[in-house]
Amino acid sequence: MDTIVTSPRLPIATTERPPEGAVINAAEVRLMNAYWRAANYLSVGQIYLYDNPLLREPLTLAHVKPLIVGHWGTTPGQNFIYVHLNRVIKKYDLDMFYVSGPGHGGPALVANTYLEGSYSEIYPSISQDEAGLRRLFTQFSFPGGISSHVAPTTPGSIHEGGELGYSLSHAFGAVLDNPGLIVACVVGDGESETGPLATAWHSNKLLNPISDGAVLPILHLNGFKISNPTILARIDHEELEQFFRGCGWTPYFVEGDDPDAMHTLMATTLERVVQDIHDIQVQARTTGIPARPRWPMIVLRSPKGWTGPRMVDGLKVEGTFRAHQVPLLVDHAHAEHVSQLESWMRSYKPEELFDAQGRLLPELAALAPQGNSRMGANPHTNGGQLLRDLLMPDFRVHAVDVPSPGAVVASDTTVLGQFFRDIVSANDQPRNFRIFGPDETLSNMLGAVFEVTNRQWDALEVPDDEFLSPDGGVVDSMLSEHQSEGFLEGYLLTGRHGLFNSYEAFIRIVDSMFSQHAKWLKVTSELPWRRKIASLNYLLASHVWQQDHNGFTHQDPGFLDHVINKKADIVRAYLPPDANCLLSVFDHCLRSRHYVNVVVAGKHLMPQWLTMDEAVIHCTQGLGIWRWASNDHTEEPDVVMACCGDTPTLEILATVSILREHLPDLKIRVINVVDLMRLQSASEHPHGLSEVEYDELFTKQKHIIFAFHGYPSLVHRLTYRRTNRNIHVRGYVEEGTITTAFDIRVQNKLDRFHLVQDVVDRVPGLGTKGAYLRQLMADKLIEHKQYIDKHGEDLPEIRNWKWSATA
Template structure:
């Protein structure tokens, strides 16, 4: 659908002049940010000393974003909309800063950057300058919702923001380069999950300006017919605004936005007032404008505006550049006629100030862009009500996440009225053992349904799409706008969002240091179907490396928890859902597994994060001969099975069992706020005794976390060694030397005083490993003594 500006001209001459003036002012401020350090209003001829020594920034997308922002301001005022702005091509940072300054929010947040000439000079100089602000949309800019340095997540963030925000409209500018990324290309399908009754609306604005850094964009080089068919195929109603003449484009954009707002209201009224249940075709806009619009047409004899050359800094100005570059920059700046826009003191003229929405209707001041302002605590059930009865260590369990499921079900029920908690996952909520949540809610789904579908409804607290990118992006948008959530995923495939996690962790780190930003609910990952129980799916599903990736981020942001059983998982998850401004990674199993701690003991253990298990140890009357440490549910099982063998066959050996729930306890407090003091660490692990550490992930991570500790040289870590296949559950541990037999052999090798008395035991263990291999190859399952092993059984620890 193309808006014909000649047929519909909704702007009267005064409105047209005012919007164009705002646009020129935003463009002027944008160019000033990239280039100027002095003479911000050009009260004197431009000189080299007025120009930054290094010019950084991205001009190409900026004028189009300024154009969009100016027109959104008009419809917000005219229709009293609750709307905010997401800059998908966030490298166009000058645009979001310029508009936040023009509408006054920037100076309110940063009073030193006032609405005068001195404030303008500070605004210009700080941009991409040491001690200043980044060149991308960033946490420092009011109104920014996410870091703009990486492309692809704008649309999924927009949808996450409007879930459960029925009056909110997220105006999401999608760059045509960004549209080539996998996450963005998939995000168009988010409209199949948006409930027009209980959710807000997303207005995508595809900014079709033709080029990336050095190449044309795909969507700009296909026919209009093909592009329209593509967008309609995604389920949208596209409106096209195309051209370069400012006067015609202003009228076309105004008419289009009026039509789009009317269509959004019609969809809402149909659903909310008239009960229309069919999935709507939401409107979107395609803005086809030149890259670097209003910038230099030609630089050094080569076309600039409308080409890839306009992407970053169109003109280089320095002592070594041609003198005409300085004159061309001055002519470019003066083409916006700043004397018509700002008074003699540098303040935006009153008639232009009046264009901006007021108060929190300003997109740069919308409280949803500083979600901590809106954040309310979850109503939490008592997790102890869901405790597993553990009369003695080692009782059988149904699967730790299957115990967690009813707890999450109650979280959903208790927050049903507030509508501020959701579970996100890539079609894995049932598979990961959380099916109990569907006793309280459904999967939200707006597309067609069939009789055999389960738990699909127009409204629900669970959002599932087989795209980790979308689940992550939706959840981030939900959290960034002041709500709570949980992302459950297979451990091996959470790597798909490594880069998205990076950006969110960086956002949390930066916003924690910005006084006017308020803390957000934590980003919580529950990783189930983990490496040690992916025996049936094989090598492709076996990768615990997300932990390594996470611990690279700032210590004040990241937390990693490895609860050994269901009661510990309940305690940990209760803590994570209550926490603020962290990324919490929780790894837990879904398969039947032994339960070790009663709830009171689990609560104490998780509060400490690490501790000795006296009931499994045999060193209570002296220093241990060896420390058996473990982190993770399967490593804990194999460690205790190894301990049972050692206690049966080497009863004089003094053993200490140390279990780690909070992985960051292993670091020193100088490296992580949860870290143990050296004296406390030494008391647990000794200063000179061998430590056999069974770890859920890659062994090198434990060495990395503990390399400064006194006894590090005696630390011997067993973990995942990138060995796997389709096999049995126990054989997965054998392949990686994490099994009980390898652990006992390592103890024999590391404890010098055992000597010859352990030689026969070591031989029996090696024979047992051969027996195991022969048995599984013939029977397709583990040895009975493995499958039926129990800690407290009379024959626990026997080798058959």
């Protein structure tokens, strides 16, 4: 056995060098082909049958599901790949699992995990006998059963197959800091046409062959999508090879439709690929030089719907788009197809595969790996089993000294970056935490992390580059939100911790990826065998109110609206008003499990309001009255001034200072909200306030002027069940351009002058004083516009404003 030599902190991986030439004989081909037939038989049975699973009697329409749903086209190819991966895993004792990218390949992964035994271990009722086979078939795409794609319910899966494009990024995220792991990632040729997947081919420029594992892409080139050809299948061999070589891969081609020849070719190719991976890692780990290699990949070209019906009703099916979903309709309107279905299923010769009890024959079962070496039982695919707590430094050492509210200014994310620096450092040996994002880490003022780590980068470097290294702990070198999200998801799902930092507006690019992950968390939280993983934590900086220089294109706080739509047990949203609150919030989020935490914070210099002790109390409560800003301590308020977000907090407090100067008798209560979900009813969200608590804070009938970071409708949605309907919300209303910071607030009427007018318009009894104050605010708005048009900056009273308790 050759040994892969690694640095002291890495586990030792061993691999036998594969021999040259043919690697399997005729007897092995026969056994592997039989195993493949068994997987194909189980796949067809899942799609069509809910009785007579072994065809012990002639097939009738009564044995067929009344509604047939499933996808056959990709399934036989994936079954073919799985049996060959089993062989090399067993022969070389590989630590490997399978990512299924081609959408609805569920029958294949379920069939193979059932054959290897991992499925029945998790679901004992799906036993390895005829009764278990019946239940296996019945549950597929059936009410109360399992979905037609690879899902959280599928053992060995970290990748939801319902949406295409993210298989490779998940695979690369999984192998980061996992030097002994190989992820075999099957990429559909239709999936290859998505933007995220097309970009993901370049992920090999970030992989460190010393400290990371390997990704083995297997492009499943079967030629068709739902009803169209695929682009990569319609370019010639040379062009396809040049494409992948241009992306930095060494492609190996396995092409054909004759099973015996294909088994021999695939086995020989996989041996070569395993040898390439072995040689790359040995070279890097013995020399200590992580020079970027050309990693191997496989292009498997086989017919769509391979081994299925060739012709149906006079139309060609196998090798065409017609094989994509259900290639053979079998129902009352197509009863004549029952015999064709039976012929198809009998072509796999189930009597040669299963014994009298319905168990896979021992000589076939022996082809699968054992224990955790089975891809359906690999611990990395149930990452909570491997999850270790983060070592959390004390965030309090980074506290901003706040002698009094608003007395100092600071950049909230700059302070947070120092905390992240300490977390990166504390969790580096072995690495258990990474920061992901597009090229915005420095822009979001998190540069302190580069004091202790670099960006992971394994491509060419030139002298003026900064912070690039093959073993960096920050993955932000690809300007792709899709890749950042996919890398992080793969990292979390395999048992590690991480953070995604992004501009707030452009996190919308991964809306659907977030949705898929949130759904994954929701489903896995209901599966007792799935262990909880670290939360997906978003930091959204460079937010909507700090885009005066970039303008309208960079202003969109709508990710919050999108997140709130998901299950209350999964999502959390935090908008800390200052740096000390931001530190406290992130300490909480990074310790949490199985949530999606969205934190919105600014990077520009802003007033700091709370001491660290006050911030911890405030963030623990999630919201509360700021007594130092309120003057209703002994009586009911005339108005409640509420705020959520750093900029809305600033404007509410500036509004209060104007009101207290001009209307000193007005009783004002100031409430700041950090945890957005506290606004919901306790019956709708675990963090929600009870009706009594909400009414005590916000009153039952007093007017509430609420300054909100995002779209006003979101606050209305969250509070629609509350008793007090007198809530008036100001927020972002899709107004913006290149202008000053304060003018963005004015355009959206979130500024102090409009907010004062809102109070005057709604609070009764303000009389003449109110009228004069309203006119003064109108004058200020005109003065503001004239000043910025002339000077290009905000009024001095805006730029130099400070909170005063005696205002």
